[in-house]
Amino acid sequence: MTRGDRSPLRTADVARESGYSVQQVRDLERLGVIPPAVRAPNGYRAYTAAHVRALRAYRGLASAAGPVDARRLLATTFAAPRGDPAEPGTRLADAAAAIGAVHVRLARERDEALRAREALRAIQAEAVATVAPDCDPTDAAPDRAGDTMTITELAAALGVRTSTLRFWEQEGLAVPDRVTTLRARQYSTGAIQEARIVAALRSSGYGIPAVRDVVATLREVDGVADGAVQAERILDRRLDQIAARTVALLRAGADLAAVLDEVWQREAGRRVSRR
The missing domain is CATH 1.10.1660 (Multidrug-efflux Transporter Regulator; Chain: A; Domain 2)
Known part of the structure; x- marks a missing residue:
């Protein structure tokens, strides 16, 4: 002054x-x-x-x-x-x-973002590991029955309620691969991984519109691994924002x-x- x-x-x-x-x-x-x-x-x-x-x-x-x-x-x-x-x-x-x-x-938001980033890295590693280095991803075998989850199983695995998964489905996120005549939902490996990305972003404080954009990008790029990379970049930007706020x-x-x-x-x- x-x-x-x-x-x-x-x-x-x-x-x-x-x-x-x-x-x-x-x-x-x-x-x-x-x-x-x-x-x-x-x-x-x-x-x-x-x-x-x-x-x-x-x-x-x-x-x-x-x-x-x-x-x-x-x-x-x-x-x-x-x-x-x-x-x-x-x-x-x-x-x-x-x-x-x-x-x-702010410390809590940072911890949540870091945990979400670690989850995304694990999802990416799993997605890469599902295909052998010398195989064409398009030749991968379809999901076996044991690789699918019901909505109850997926909710328990993600630590959310089944109503949360239904809400995500209504918003175009984590859509099940099959809904039986009895309204039972079945999630394949790809849908499960997508749901894990959604859960990771939501737990880090991202709203539905932002998560929807990430999921749309995930579906456009070459597989879940690349989608997880895109989501991780978003979390990196969030960590930068938290640092600036601090x-x-x-x-x-x-x-x-x-x-x-x-x-x-x-x-x-x-x-x-x-x-």
Whole structure:
């Protein structure tokens, strides 16, 4: 920043320093995302560097946890009752706990993506191993009866409910190869592997439209092995996104700590002056 931390800033100054528009600064103040600005005798807002840091913290939190959670966290932090001597410590603990919860969420998402990637690699290895190196894949024998699974068996193997498999079928995912006259579903090896890819992506947080795109790609490329490779690339991009969100959260935590320190110091000064 070009000004001293104690120098008053106009709304336009805060907008320029934070990268938000003037209207966005006003809207975020109204929502409680940044501390209230001091009003000058002429009615104009007077901001400080703490407001710029609060906006930067909001940007990082929004990138890491989403704008709704970011607004809720900051609004709760800055709207805490004033005048309580224990307030600074309480607000610090609450803010730290909230940011810690986001870290835990990101770590869980990363673990899920890593497990899904390992599952995809196993699927790819199995698919490659089903065909001997000197054989043409088109000459492979059809599935034997023992290679098929019922919907109950497949659900148990994937750790999902049979209703989940039926829902995936309705969405064009993990379609069984045969449905008998008694509505019994039979899944061949290819359908089982496709269902495993769907389960791996769903467990990593991918929505139905994204999974449908992967499955469509899988059906266009040369076999399940190549489809698993395509799905793995998608998970690699997700891991990169999680890493970027984690870095944004680290920056937001540093900015938020600086904001809270300044706000509490100012409030402590007010309490001392009133004695």
